[in-house]
Every structure is written in C-alpha cells, then in structure tokens.
Amino acid sequence: MGNRLRFVAVVAATALMTAVGTVGAQAKAPQPDAAGSKGGLHCVSRLEHIGSSKTEAEIVSETCFTTYVAAVRKATGGAVDLSVVLSDGVAMRAVDAMDGPIGTLSSFLIGQDWDNANYNPDAGTKLWEASAPCGPGVAWNVSNINPDWQDRISSAKGKSNCDRFYHFEDPNYGGAQRNCLPNCATFGVMNDATSSLQMKP
Numbered sequence: 606m607g608n609r610l611r612f613v614a615v616v617a618a619t620a621l622m623t624a625v626g627t628v629g630a631q632a633k634a635p636q637p638d639a640a641g642s643k644g645g646l647h648c649v650s651r652l653e654h655i656g657s658s659k660t661e662a663e664i665v666s667e668t669c670f671t672t673y674v675a676a677v678r679k680a681t682g683g684a685v686d687l688s689v690v691l692s693d694g695v696a697m698r699a700v701d702a703m704d705g706p707i708g709t710l711s712s713f714l715i716g717q718d719w720d721n722a723n724y725n726p727d728a729g730t731k732l733w734e735a736s737a738p739c740g741p742g743v744a745w746n747v748s749n750i751n752p753d754w755q756d757r758i759s760s761a762k763g764k765s766n767c768d769r770f771y772h773f774e775d776p777n778y779g780g781a782q783r784n785c786l787p788n789c790a791t792f793g794v795m796n797d798a799t800s801s802l803q804m805k806p
C-alpha cells in the first residue's frame with residue numbers, strides 16, 4: 606500500500622469511526638454505481654487547458670454517477686477510493702480532511718459544487734477534474750459551464766490548492782460574483798446564478 610492509499614484508508618477509517626460515534630443510524634449504504642451515466646446526481650466534469658494556456662480551460666467530458674463516492678474515484682483517477690465508508694456524507698468529510706493535491710499524475714479533484722446550500726449532496730454535486738492542481742501560473746477558468754449546471758450552484762469548495770474558487774453570474778466571468786476562499790456554505794445573491802468559474806491558487 607503506497608503512502609497515498611494508506612493516508613486515504615486512515616482518513617476513511619477515522620471518518621467512519623467519527624460518524625458512527627456521533628450520528629449512528631444516519632449512515633446508509635450507497636447505491637450501485639458500476640457504470641457512470643448522465644442520470645446520476647454526482648457529475649464529474651473533466652477540464653483541459655485550451656491550447657498553450659495555463660489558465661483558460663474547457664470541459665472535455667462529463668460523467669455522472671449515482672454516488673458521490675464513485676464520482677470522487679473518477680475525479681481522482683482512482684487514487685481516492687472511499688467505497689469502504691457507508692455513506693456519501695462520511696465520504697465528503699473524508700475528502701474535506703485532505704489538503705494539497707488530491708489525485709494522481711493526470712487526474713486531480715480541483716473543486717466541488719453543490720446544488721444545495723451547506724454542502725448537502727441530496728440534489729446533486731459537481732466535481733471538477735483536471736490534469737494538474739492549482740499552482741504558480743496554473744489556474745482553471747471555465748468561461749461557460751454546461752447548461753445542466755447553470756444557475757444551480759448553492760455551495761462550493763476549492764480543492765488541490767485551488768484556494769480561490771470564484772463563481773460568476775454571467776458567462777466569460779461577468780456580472781455579480783461569489784469568491785470562495787476556498788469554501789462557501791451559502792451564496793447569498795449569487796444563489797442559483799453561476800454561469801462561469803475560476804479556480805486559482
């Protein structure tokens with residue numbers, strides 16, 4: 606077991622023990638998630654930089670899963686597998702505890718958005734996957750998010766050193782904005798209003 610896998614296993618086990626100790630019966634088994642589909646609530650958008658840019662990016666694929674656990678596994682290239690835990694809520698707390706780059710050489714979870722406020726996954730999550738974490742000169746700007754997630758985002762967390770996660774009302778980074786540094790539990794006037802994003806170090 607490599608260091609990363611050992612770390613993940615320890616985090617997952619710790620989160621599981623915490624959940625059992627504090628919320629007990631709330632945990633429930635995740636749904637089957639063998640095949641990603643457009644029908645699942647937990648969607649991973651893969652980003653690639655456009656041309657030689659290190660900041661402007663485009664969505665090159667989107668895969669949706671029935672569980673958050675399966676979406677995290679996809680977004681991290683399999684490096685973070687939390688299928689040992691009993692619920693998406695426990696898995697989310699395990700990911701919360703991870704600092705620095707989360708993923709492998711070519712797949713990193715760089716940001717998370719929730720349809721609901723307060724990181725409640727019941728209405729869906731959007732995970733942003735990219736080939737590199739945020740770092741000096743490297744950011745991930747999405748000038749127009751997919752129509753199925755426009756005007757939905759109500760909470761957010763930047764990951765993988767993307768400590769500034771900016772949400773904009775209009776495409777191409779216009780209109781009102783909500784700056785998450787890196788987390789926003791609520792969005793105020795920007796609730797259900799996001800059309801473009803910037804994930805920056």
Ligand SMILES: [Ca+2]
Nearest residue numbers: 720757758759
């Ligand atoms: Ca919403």
